[in-house]
Amino acid sequence: MAETLMIRNARPYGGASADILIRDGRIAAVAPPGLAAEGQEIDAGGALALPGFVEAHTHLDKTLWGMGWHPHSAGPGIADKIDNERRVRREIGIEPDRQATRLAAQMLAMGTTHIRSHVDIDTEVGLAGIEGVMAMRERLKPVVDVEIVAFPQSGLMIRPGTLELVDRALALGAEVVGGLDPCAIDRDPKGHLDAVFGLAEKHGRPIDIHLHERGEMGAFSLDMIIERTRALGMQGRVTVSHAFCLGMPDIDHVRRLIADLARERIALATTAPASAPAPAVRTCLEAGVVVCGGSDGVRDSWNPYGIGDMLERAMLVGLRNDFRRDEDIALAVDVCTHGGAKVMGLADYGLEAGCAADLVLVAGESLAEAVAVRPRERTVIKRGRLVVRDGRLAVPIA
């Protein structure tokens, strides 16, 4: 497993050409060209070197990747999608381990080395999703790091029995307490959030809550999340995913909420949706809020789009936020790399000596060009091991 690799002629973040020496799964040196030969040589051919992408919000357990094309059949609302998904799951059979493996392999091929996946828990599927993704996580440990959010997709309080299942999932090994739409779906914001924060306290785990609620309703739920984070000393341990309400027109209210998020060190996960209000990424970053990015569902009953490419996500973040300057496009890439690493609490993430050797090589004259073109022939190193060469898996993934 522990190999020594010498990557020649790579350009960290699109800067000057460098040699990157990797030993025992870590970056041993990043230096101007000319390091003494050691280990297996890889000629990057002037490609950019970036730390492995961090897919900080996805749903590995329910993708249809590799199952043939299934036309989207859900109605437009969130509740429509939840109901439709339960129906689709019954009809076509989505084996979580197999499906999570397929999508994780695709993400890896696109340069992602770390994944936070929400995994459905409800009274119908029980813990099958959690167990499947845990099995996949164990098997794929050498090539990708996966963090599991115990996610009550069909509601927590509104479906009796779900809370106990989430509790068991956390005991089993899911690392993060999930939640969603305390008002709009669960119809009981106090009950929902007390339960979510209660589980976090009981298990000593962080929280990641889906918040699709828009406008003042979403702001109300967000405010209740902020209150609990402060009261329970959960600063730096809470992420809010989507947070569409931060795209509402009342910018004074939005600015107050963003200041509160920064103060309580609550992070945001965004897909940068083009058809929904969304947090303004630059405004959030400037206020000191950590922002990470994610594909959300990839080819599942929620969303037909996506190839699990975080460089494409960086483009979508850029387009959504009108990022045109190179330094702004670099912010979009930062969301899809370091932002996710902060949310996942990766201590040794980056391209400096001493960091874990998780990196991706992709052609491009500049970081911005790599985002604009998104070449798919990437080379990926995971913990010092060459796992993807020119877009193709170089290791077996069962």
Place this chain on the structure above:
Amino acid sequence: MAETLMIRNARPYGGASADILIRDGRIAAVAPPGLAAEGQEIDAGGALALPGFVEAHTHLDKTLWGMGWHPHSAGPGIADKIDNERRVRREIGIEPDRQATRLAAQMLAMGTTHIRSHVDIDTEVGLAGIEGVMAMRERLKPVVDVEIVAFPQSGLMIRPGTLELVDRALALGAEVVGGLDPCAIDRDPKGHLDAVFGLAEKHGRPIDIHLHERGEMGAFSLDMIIERTRALGMQGRVTVSHAFCLGMPDIDHVRRLIADLARERIALATTAPASAPAPAVRTCLEAGVVVCGGSDGVRDSWNPYGIGDMLERAMLVGLRNDFRRDEDIALAVDVCTHGGAKVMGLADYGLEAGCAADLVLVAGESLAEAVAVRPRERTVIKRGRLVVRDGRLAVPIA
């Protein structure tokens, strides 16, 4: 030039497998597999066949494609971008013929067979852009059809001398009268629109006006365009590009404007911007308005994004309009194919027998999957000739 091609195992629009026989630059037959052998055989391997993409709004003359990466340096506003562009043009030298050739070749490789390009005219560049793109158009005639809009990018009335240059461009061979932002840039909506419609009348040409103006200002300009279209009998000959104002919150006003556009057969061109208000594509189509799609600038001083891929544009149209069902994603593809063909007045466009043999083969189980994945290894036939094979140009382009 006139070859006979037999494409085996292609699926028109993602439907059942078919043989497509091409003779003398036209589709001679589309039939279930089993046509008698004739001409050069191409095995499409089950790929989708689509009519060649129509890039209905771009700026070939000022792309920086192939000139190395130039960081974006413009301020956020439209006027900032106009001023910055004039500066960049002076500093780095953008040869219109060479640059238009490079971008047209890239677009062709991605499956585009028809392009409507706005080409800058102002008192500094004069007609150099028009002449350059006309030269390129003549040279590339065998592989791509290009229509030129005489476009007063820096203002028409506000820069004396520009009107006369646009007049000369139309006499030289530009097919369409361009305009932009009658209020916000030209500061004289009556003067601007009287001039644009006057040139259209004088030369017997259609019109395509950039309208970035938002909200009520844009609605006012749009209303003046509608008035003149009706008064001058220009129905079916006017396109409004961008029309951000149709994304304004006052939906009753928007619906009235859309009904007026439909009545006067005024078409819309959209990029489906994620960071600006935009026309709701389905609402416009349902009202009977023709909608076409475009990349707008590709890697120029306005926009660093883009690879000239209309399948990527279809994805962006889909994402912007929350199109998730296959039939909705098909609408996005229609915007990027038949919508553009209607705007460009292409009489023999399509995949039926008798149509011009302009088509693209792209892998995908369904049309929606092709949009989601956008494989880049496409095969393109232009006027019956194999011009791109697996994403690489198969003919010389000087």
